[in-house]
Amino acid sequence: MAQTAAATTPAVDADAANSAMWTSVGYYVLLFVLAAIVVGIVGKILRVYDLTLQIQGKKSINWNRVMGVLFAIFLVVGFYGAYWEFTNQATMHLPEAASVHGVKLDEMFMVTFGITVIVFFLTQFLLFGFAFKYKGSDKRKAYFYPHNNTIEKLWTVIPAIVLTVLVITGFFTWTKITNSNDVAGDAKAMNIDITGHQFAWEIRYPGPDGILGKKNYKLVTGINKVGVDFSDKNSFDDLTADTIVLPVNRPVRLNIIAQDVIHSVYMPHFRVQINAVPGLPTYFKFTPTITTNAMKAETDNPKFEYLLYCNKICGGGHYNMQKIVRVVTDSEYQTWLAQQKPYLSDPLKKELKMVVDTTPKPAAPAPDKKLALNY
């Protein structure tokens, strides 16, 4: 089926484009009809050939043999195809995990892959091998073999054992990853607030106090996009950012929520994913281990960037809801952080009827913040 794509004629004139379209449609229909006719003719030829064989008193085509051989060919070609995919498309995988827990996950993945790939090749080999070897013949009778309890017990118990091993390692890894409490001795995780809405992510950093101010969805406006509650003093130094910048080797806790529909925070390079759910805060704690620059060198791709993108269907713009994530050294991080703008921007202050710092005249009386929030 090495046909080219349907012709796309730029519409110079509607009629001409229309007729060109129907021509190309007709062309494809014709191709298909031709293919169907060829199939029909081959079918007839086979039938005639079969009949001549019968008339001559020879055996007609042994379709059991044909199918058996085809299965054998499929086995060989299929194995080669699978091998080709494993080797060639393997180069298109994600680069190595750029987080602490990701490395563990990749190890587990490789163990599971090893086991399943052996089972895959073995069972497919037996399936198509048997299909080839035991293809039907009038001379033979099948071997009456209704059951064998020993074998059956064996192949119940062995998969059970293998799966138990996988379950146990999986369970402990999972428990460790999802445990969000700061383990004693570990560095304290820095908090970052991520809010998803159609079709973008809003990022909020806690500022010097390290604590994110409270939010309330009822306070959301065009300017106060995530509904930060400024009756909470911790809110005042919160920062807003366009990209997520993370210092390398420092645990980070993403505090995630969505405003409208479910989104999903997916950062495949860090092996991080958790849904952003309206009304239900979620979180993911991880430690990035490779800086963006190191990854650029490693992947040999000067344009490489870590990405956060949405992985839960959320509407028409779902396919383009991305945020760049940059992992940097600690000093770079501090420099970057110093440049970030406060969440409490001037327009927001105006909206909240607060004093705008940059305006020199202190004419306006200091408004009651709580009152302002109740407007």
Place this chain on the structure above:
Amino acid sequence: MSTIAVHDHEVAHHGHDDHEHHHHDTFITKYIFSQDHKMIAKQFLITGITMAVIAMILSILFRIQLAYPDKTFPLLETLLGRFAPGGHLSPDFYLSLVTIHGTIMVFFVLTAGLSGTFSNLLIPLQLGARDMASPFLNMLSYWFFFLASVIMLSSFFVEKGPASGGWTIYPPLSALPKAMPGSGEGMTLWLISMVLFVASSLMGGINYVSTVLNMRTKGMDLWKMPLTIWAFFLTAVLGVLAFPVLVAGVVLLIFDRSFGTSFYLSEIVVQGQVMPYEGGSPILFQHLFWFLGHPEVYIVIMPALGISSEVIATNSRKPIFGYHAMVYSLIGIAVLSFIVWGHHMFVTGMNPFLGGVFMITTLIIAVPSAVKTFNYLATLWRGNIRFTPAMLFAIGLVSFFISGGLTGIFLGNAALDINLHDTYFVVAHFHLVMGSAAIFGMLSGVYHWFPKMFGRLMDEKLGYLHFWLTFIGAYLVFFPMHFMGLDGVPRRYYAFTEFESMKRWLSVNMFITWAAILSALAQVAFLYNFITSIFWGKKTTQNPWNSNTLEWTAPVEHLHGNWPGEIPTVYRWPYDYSKPGHDEDFIPQTVPFSQTMSSNLPHDFEDNEAGLEAHNKWQLANKPKEEVK
């Protein structure tokens, strides 16, 4: 139940009367509002195939978009109008296509089309019953299904297009008409259609369960039932227990959408506007949905496994290996399927501890599945395999079931699921294990029981062509998708053009699309074969596959009541193929052991002391001749 039993009793004794009534059928009672299970099976099959073709065309449409995101196709605008402005699918309509493709395939084709066809056809015929327990309910079941199909398809004609929140219709996306166009009238129609569909499914399921339990012919105890019947029976039980939960979920969603309740909604701001919903939980819907949703995938695959067990045994000319193990693994799958639903929700914000528990139950369910696979392989071993098209599709099913099942071990592991969830890896996994495998089971069944349904044979050569193109095509479509998933490419993306890192998959997407088109065109061979064979196919003999099961003892011509005289009695299990000592390589279930003394085994008389005595006596008398071994 007692009424059912009485009904059975009556029908059994007035079989000839039923036969007489048959001739007074009008066109309407025979072909439209038929209460005959065989006609209802055909209605389900043809509606199912029609829906499958529609769903397949939808999939080709979105595959074209994925392969050629930058090209325009004027034809699309001609066909789809406002959904493809400028010959380019709109993102919202793309999502509608994937949603309706999924919904139709999972529910309308692989639930109703598969169970509806083969449970209806085979339960009475293989068990030796005149009809279903309640034929009228059975008729209603079909017509509710038909209505549900029409409503589902009608959503293409509402202004804003069909539902588009994915076949799982997670709220709030599906609950807020403002969130996407498809969540307007399209979603309303989807919900109405599903309520009708579930009603249909329940009426069918209750019928299947009661027929299997109450209407088996003399001698047909549970352990003599073919594996098809075991599979249909357990499937029906799953459906009866799980589908009502979906209705509950759907009804609450209707309330949220139309009556301002907040079951699933809380703290929502849509397009800058604060909504009044408070206190609901989107996760609740996911629990309710997947409480059906996961048994649902077994509702889809178990009938296919039942069909392939029957087809593989018949065409290997060998008893199915480990009949009891096959039944117990089906029961195991059925029971476990109710406690694994959370593996769809590992990263949805569900309590991580629950995730751990669901991971354990999920990987346990892999054990019975593995047992089934090994038993299929053991059945083929040293068989005398006859490659009918049905057999080819059954072998294809086993291959897909292995390939897709193995990737389930990755996804069932909560830790590994973190990075694979909702990627193309998942798409590849379920399209192989429950999509392709179940479709192959269904096709296998169609080829195998076509003579029973239509009294004619399908063309084998076209069947071969159909199989190979579809089999190769399906692997070419789904195998590469695993690798996209491993690269972190999410499913349900309208285009990969916005991400530099995904652009390298464009060529793979093009390849997949052409493989999909090839497999779709291969279905033309099937449709042509199917339709022409109904009218002009070669007339069949009564038992074209030399099969043991009861349906092949019924005459080719359909009677309302199935057997003209008394219903045959069953003496043995259905898998006495190639039994040593017997001159033919099959012994139908209706042949008593007294007629096959030379091939009887002590094992055949486990609960039958008189029989065993007779057997031993016969053995003694004939010992000199039997000394060969």
